[in-house]
Amino acid sequence: MSIPSRFIHPRPPFNKNPVYHQQPPASPVHLSGSLVLRSGTNGAVPQAALKNPMGQDMELLEIKFELFGVNQTPGFAGTSQYGGAVWCELTMGKIKLTNGSIPVWNFGRSENHAGEFKTDNAFDLLYMAYSWRLPRPLFIPAGAVVVPNFTHTGFISDTINVRVGYSGRTVFVKPKKVYVPWVAKYASKVFNPISAAGVDNSTELDLVNPHPEVLHLQRFVGRTMSRLSTGPQAGATSETAPESFGSKFLSVRVTDSYGRPIVRSYTPFRDVFGALTRSWEMDNGAELDPQSFYRVALKKDAAALVPNSQNDVAQAFISMVGWREMSGEDLSSNAEAESDGQ
Amino acid sequence: MKTLDRFQGVSPVLLSSSCTVKANNSAIPDSGQLSYPFRKAIVIEEIRWTMSSELVGGKNLGALVATKLSIGQLYLMRDPMPVWLLGTMMDQSLEDARDFSTAPASDFGHYRWRLPEPLYLEAGQVLSSWFTRGDDGLGDIDVQVSYVGKTVAPSQPKPGLIAVPYAAPFVTTLGQVYQQSNEFNLFNPFDVPIRVQRLTGRVLKFAPPFVSAAMALTPAVPGSGLTILMNDSWGGKMVNNNTGPGDVFDVLRAAWTVDTIMPPKGVYEVRAWNIPADLQLHVGLIGVREERI
Numbered sequence: 001m002s003i004p005s006r007f008i009h010p011r012p013p014f015n016k017n018p019v020y021h022q023q024p025p026a027s028p029v030h031l032s033g034s035l036v037l038r039s040g041t042n043g044a045v046p047q048a049a050l051k052n053p054m055g056q057d058m059e060l061l062e063i064k065f066e067l068f069g070v071n072q073t074p075g076f077a078g079t080s081q082y083g084g085a086v087w088c089e090l091t092m093g094k095i096k097l098t099n100g101s102i103p104v105w106n107f108g109r110s111e112n113h114a115g116e117f118k119t120d121n122a123f124d125l126l127y128m129a130y131s132w133r134l135p136r137p138l139f140i141p142a143g144a145v146v147v148p149n150f151t152h153t154g155f156i157s158d159t160i161n162v163r164v165g166y167s168g169r170t171v172f173v174k175p176k177k178v179y180v181p182w183v184a185k186y187a188s189k190v191f192n193p194i195s196a197a198g199v200d201n202s203t204e205l206d207l208v209n210p211h212p213e214v215l216h217l218q219r220f221v222g223r224t225m226s227r228l229s230t231g232p233q234a235g236a237t238s239e240t241a242p243e244s245f246g247s248k249f250l251s252v253r254v255t256d257s258y259g260r261p262i263v264r265s266y267t268p269f270r271d272v273f274g275a276l277t278r279s280w281e282m283d284n285g286a287e288l289d290p291q292s293f294y295r296v297a298l299k300k301d302a303a304a305l306v307p308n309s310q311n312d313v314a315q316a317f318i319s320m321v322g323w324r325e326m327s328g329e330d331l332s333s334n335a336e337a338e339s340d341g342q
Numbered sequence: 343m344k345t346l347d348r349f350q351g352v353s354p355v356l357l358s359s360s361c362t363v364k365a366n367n368s369a370i371p372d373s374g375q376l377s378y379p380f381r382k383a384i385v386i387e388e389i390r391w392t393m394s395s396e397l398v399g400g401k402n403l404g405a406l407v408a409t410k411l412s413i414g415q416l417y418l419m420r421d422p423m424p425v426w427l428l429g430t431m432m433d434q435s436l437e438d439a440r441d442f443s444t445a446p447a448s449d450f451g452h453y454r455w456r457l458p459e460p461l462y463l464e465a466g467q468v469l470s471s472w473f474t475r476g477d478d479g480l481g482d483i484d485v486q487v488s489y490v491g492k493t494v495a496p497s498q499p500k501p502g503l504i505a506v507p508y509a510a511p512f513v514t515t516l517g518q519v520y521q522q523s524n525e526f527n528l529f530n531p532f533d534v535p536i537r538v539q540r541l542t543g544r545v546l547k548f549a550p551p552f553v554s555a556a557m558a559l560t561p562a563v564p565g566s567g568l569t570i571l572m573n574d575s576w577g578g579k580m581v582n583n584n585t586g587p588g589d590v591f592d593v594l595r596a597a598w599t600v601d602t603i604m605p606p607k608g609v610y611e612v613r614a615w616n617i618p619a620d621l622q623l624h625v626g627l628i629g630v631r632e633e634r635i
Contacts, residue, residue: 113436194443240439241441241443243439243441244443244450247441248450256353260353260380261355261379262353263356263358264355264357264358264375265357265358265359267488268392270452271358271486274388274454275392276436276452280356285352285492286351286353286354287352288351
């Protein structure tokens, strides 16, 4: 029996995409660079490390972020998570791939939540890994480079070592049509995760598609980060403690530019951005109109219970990940213009 | 009209509602909140549940709460299906997340079911949820259910046939050493075939106030632990040797992906041996069939 599902909701022909399926030979290539970020500073990875050493065109398929450092809360390794404290802005020449800086854990979905965060308690060492498989391969002309600029927001005091990796392949055909990723984010105000109520709203400049093309959505990603301010673990951050912040007290409502409901009723944060993946997958099947936006309303209820938590600040991060179409010529001229001058 | 042309795209949609399910009771969340407010067709691709309980203790709440879903007369479950049997186990730690930040401490369970095929809902139709629990005596459980999908582009023609998911459970009775499913458990009640996507299997350790998932791996000593055999309608062997449920239903995913066809009125039979008094075997059948609308 065949189940005719495609008539219900046809998906983009990802497997037939002539750009994705380059004819051989197409050699794999992995590029990486690193930097050290002190709290509250920013920096960039040397561009030479992220340029295709073969001097040929390439396609970028996946971006990986590794964060590691020494927890500056001695004796309490395993308490801090860095994914919300390090933000990254991606540009390729004149082409912006992100709407400002994006928390690195807000690009991809959490495919192995337990594996994102490892600790070495003997040395107070912390290791975090996040990856983003691009919705469509990004064509990078020879000589151009996707430049990541990192910012340590200062939400925590730890110095963080950042390594970024680009996984892709060298290609030999210049496509006529290319797919350019676009990521936008909304970072909420800081809430009290337990006792106090509060509200916050995104603006039309946050989760926005500023381009003249339709944005095809890969996913929304939603994460929360809280920080302890008192007690022996003061300064340590967590994504999951208190669990009630995301699962119960913080709820989300989303509308689009025209007021149409995307999330109809106030819904717990972890239900909107599935707790198991921290994301809401669209499979590239939903769209955001050109020059339009989503508006997020957050509502934090006060706990009716007796709080005994030391977590007194928490923040929510919501990102929108998608792609738009562009002609290969436009991309090449805009991507290379900047890099030629470097 | 040009203005209306801007509404031709496909938007993401999330509809959500909640209810409280008491022990030995049932509850229905507000259907109004689970319906799309504009009269447009939508497809549902994923269903998520978040459950919470304020009683202290380790509890996998998705094992205690069962659900039935239906669109009018089209039902997705004939019998109540424990929520944890609907999808694969993606992260065990998130199915039983604790929060000690408030007093009393709370348990949270997160579950999701990525439907085998997107479920088409005509304009005005509602996918109704109904929840029920046995007499476990473990206090109230708050359930939040969310439907995640997209609007259907107006240019898409209304389909004549839709794919409707179907799920059926077999749950053993506590305290019985041997149990066998019957022809009304893991069966196809329809006159059309079901494409079986997967079988799911879990083992519940029931020792109140703790109710948790047990691994139930194949025992080291043959005959010393819970094992199962499975047959199809014609006696064809599905699990030929007595095997632990952790082996049949991959411990990491609590699922066995099969991707096969079950004929109309077909049955899978499960026989379970050596069931310890505090363990309960849960087996689920997840598939999809065609319905004419």
